[in-house]
Amino acid sequence: MEKKWEEMSSDEKQEELFQRWISPEGVEFASPEAEKLYKERATRIKDAIQMKKLPDRVPVFLIPSFAPAYYSGLTPHDVMYNYDKIMPAWQKFYMDFQPDAHGGAFVPSPGKFVDILDFKLYKWPGHGVSPETTYQCIEGEYMRADEYDLLIHNSLHFFNYIWPARVFGALEPLQALPPLAGLTEIYGVSLSFIPYGTPPVKAAYQALLEAGDEAVKWIGAVGPFYPVMAASGFPPYQVGATKAPFDVIGDTLRGTRGIMLDMYRQPDKLIQAMETLVPMFIQIGVGAAQQSGCPLIFMPLHKGADGFLSDEQFKKFYWPTLKKVIMGLVDEGVVPFVWAEGGYNSRLEAIRDLPKGKTAWLFDLTDMAKAKKALEGIACVGGNMPMDLLSVGTTEDAKAHAKKCIDTCGKGGGYIMANGAFFDKVKFENLKAIVDFVKEYGVYK
Amino acid sequence: MAKDLVSTLADLKEQEALKIVEERLSGGEEPLKILDDARKAMEVVGKRFASSEYFMPDLVYSGEILKAITDMVKPKLSKEGEIKRLGKVVFGTVAGDIHDIGKDIVVFMLDVNGFEVYDLGVDVPAQKFVEKIKESGAPIVGLSGFLALAFDSMKQTIEAIQAAGLRDKVKVMIGGGQMSEEVRKYTGADAYGMDAMAGVSLAKKWVGAG
Numbered sequence: 212m213e214k215k216w217e218e219m220s221s222d223e224k225q226e227e228l229f230q231r232w233i234s235p236e237g238v239e240f241a242s243p244e245a246e247k248l249y250k251e252r253a254t255r256i257k258d259a260i261q262m263k264k265l266p267d268r269v270p271v272f273l274i275p276s277f278a279p280a281y282y283s284g285l286t287p288h289d290v291m292y293n294y295d296k297i298m299p300a301w302q303k304f305y306m307d308f309q310p311d312a313h314g315g316a317f318v319p320s321p322g323k324f325v326d327i328l329d330f331k332l333y334k335w336p337g338h339g340v341s342p343e344t345t346y347q348c349i350e351g352e353y354m355r356a357d358e359y360d361l362l363i364h365n366s367l368h369f370f371n372y373i374w375p376a377r378v379f380g381a382l383e384p385l386q387a388l389p390p391l392a393g394l395t396e397i398y399g400v401s402l403s404f405i406p407y408g409t410p411p412v413k414a415a416y417q418a419l420l421e422a423g424d425e426a427v428k429w430i431g432a433v434g435p436f437y438p439v440m441a442a443s444g445f446p447p448y449q450v451g452a453t454k455a456p457f458d459v460i461g462d463t464l465r466g467t468r469g470i471m472l473d474m475y476r477q478p479d480k481l482i483q484a485m486e487t488l489v490p491m492f493i494q495i496g497v498g499a500a501q502q503s504g505c506p507l508i509f510m511p512l513h514k515g516a517d518g519f520l521s522d523e524q525f526k527k528f529y530w531p532t533l534k535k536v537i538m539g540l541v542d543e544g545v546v547p548f549v550w551a552e553g554g555y556n557s558r559l560e561a562i563r564d565l566p567k568g569k570t571a572w573l574f575d576l577t578d579m580a581k582a583k584k585a586l587e588g589i590a591c592v593g594g595n596m597p598m599d600l601l602s603v604g605t606t607e608d609a610k611a612h613a614k615k616c617i618d619t620c621g622k623g624g625g626y627i628m629a630n631g632a633f634f635d636k637v638k639f640e641n642l643k644a645i646v647d648f649v650k651e652y653g654v655y656k
Numbered sequence: 657m658a659k660d661l662v663s664t665l666a667d668l669k670e671q672e673a674l675k676i677v678e679e680r681l682s683g684g685e686e687p688l689k690i691l692d693d694a695r696k697a698m699e700v701v702g703k704r705f706a707s708s709e710y711f712m713p714d715l716v717y718s719g720e721i722l723k724a725i726t727d728m729v730k731p732k733l734s735k736e737g738e739i740k741r742l743g744k745v746v747f748g749t750v751a752g753d754i755h756d757i758g759k760d761i762v763v764f765m766l767d768v769n770g771f772e773v774y775d776l777g778v779d780v781p782a783q784k785f786v787e788k789i790k791e792s793g794a795p796i797v798g799l800s801g802f803l804a805l806a807f808d809s810m811k812q813t814i815e816a817i818q819a820a821g822l823r824d825k826v827k828v829m830i831g832g833g834q835m836s837e838e839v840r841k842y843t844g845a846d847a848y849g850m851d852a853m854a855g856v857s858l859a860k861k862w863v864g865a866g
């Protein structure tokens with residue numbers, strides 16, 4: 212009899228999720244060849260991550276930001292405001308370069324959606340930055356230093372009403388809405404609802420409804436990308452994402468400056484708040500993996516990089532709750548696909564603490580020889596294809612670097628060739644050169 | 657006797673440092689002497705950062721304490737004290753890029769190492785760099801950028817400096833997320849730096865103080 216999910220070990224859960232991903236339900240492959248390629252690719256990635264079996268060759272990923280738009284001669288503004296242009300551009304990118312997996316087509320967030328809600332957290336093409344430029348985050352204190360207790364003890368209220376009212380200009384009036392917990396009797400039942408009858412709150416809800424319509428329109432245009440790509444033979448390397456609690460607070464709640472001052476002025480509150488976020492951010496990842504059938508969950512890491520924090524600060528503030536999120540995902544069979552931006556040389560020792568074959572680490576500026584040595588037999592490594600090489604190097608430089616990466620890290624499996632940072636405008640012939648080179652040179656014999 | 661402000665501030669003891677400043681001010685001490693001690697403390701902070709004893713949170717926190725001290729002392733200052741500077745530097749994140757964390761660290765380190773820094777902020781158009789170079793006569797320009805798109809903006813900024821006839825009057829350094837000799841060549845800069853200390857060393861070398 213088949214085991215129930217809750218009775219499975221984390222190994223069994225991971226295997227189950229991988230099998231669902233390798234043989235996706237409801238996908239009508241375009242051809243037997245496409246089906247064969249899909250299964251080969253997914254199996255290759257699974258073998259590289261689990262390190263139980265040597266893959267047939269080194270898997271190769273391309274992890275773009277707006278590059279597919281530029282490749283099709285479009286600007287970020289074009290694709291953020293014309294949803295129908297997204298899929299063709301993203302499809303063309305992956306079909307032309309033929310990497311082993313695709314990363315979805317969610318990079319171009321819907322422009323009209325952020326317009327309607329007056330998103331304060333970012334500048335986007337045509338709104339603070341030029342139409343040719345990608346969106347960029349505006350750091351600020353979207354949570355005040357004295358609001359940790361609110362985040363810790365009333366996090367749902369904070370995330371549903373307080374924070375959105377600050378990052379979406381159109382939702383500012385929601386901040387004033389009273390909690391409805393006092394409504395237990397008919398006497399006075401309508402009092403708490405008076406604000407809903409006022410013009411500012413009505414306008415906020417109107418904006419929410421319009422934004423919702425826009426989100427539906429957008430997903431209608433980009434959602435089919437996953438089944439279409441699967442049918443063409445490409446598994447996704449990610450569908451959902453989750454984050455390190457330190458980055459959640461440091462990126463978009465307190466900001467870099469805010470969280471760094473909190474490390475000194477209220478370290479206990481900061482740690483307690485990060486602990487509060489752990490189950491939420493495990494659930495975000497597990498839910499996305501379960502729903503999408505993709506066992507890999509993307510985890511971009513920001514402020515734990517070399518130079519940002521001392522070793523002591525990393526071990527006290529960054530790693531404990533990140534490790535809890537990672538382990539929470541691993542326990543449910545999910546593979547954290549960690550995107551370690553910046554350098555991670557001084558953090559490799561800490562990562563060695565993780566169980567074998569459960570995570571994949573893509574590095575940006577980390578010394579790959581060191582990374583491989585530290586994580587050999589523990590975690591699949593990859594990344595490191597440098598941005599300057601992709602942007603201004605020659606195809607020969609790109610191939611030489613790819614060769615060096617495979618020679619350094621490829622031996623024995625547990626390695627994925629990939630770029631080390633999101634890319635936009637690059638020399639596209641370099642991408643092609645790398646993918647083709649890996650397919651030839653990266654074969655395990 | 658009050659504890660030493662230099663070591664207290666350098667050790668990032670906020671409350672103690674502020675208390676010392678308050679006591680010294682109410683004891684009628686010359687405000688400039690207090691600021692001078694604070695400056696010495698920031699030099700220590702800079703050295704500790706350079707030797708990887710301090711990291712970003714420590715820099716941020718030291719800056720915050722310094723600001724509080726300056727706010728306390730400033731109203732009592734009769735005139736701005738003249739501080740001898742090594743040289744002027746025009747600094748900013750190039751057009752199209754709004755990242756400021758890296759830039760702020762280099763500006764901080766240049767400042768505590770004795771440079772007068774004109775920080776133009778983020779998303780700075782090429783022309784603004786040109787104008788500031790003209791106005792200040794600064795011999796050093798620092799271009800920061802985190803995005804790969806910044807490579808082009810750096811190139812255009814340096815071309816604008818060239819077009820204004822200022823290229824042989826300034827040395828240009830670039831820094832940010834993804835730097836290399838290839839990027840330096842592409843942009844036409846004189847040098848690139850991988851971290852804040854590299855920026856300071858370059859600036860010192862260029863003013864003949866290194």
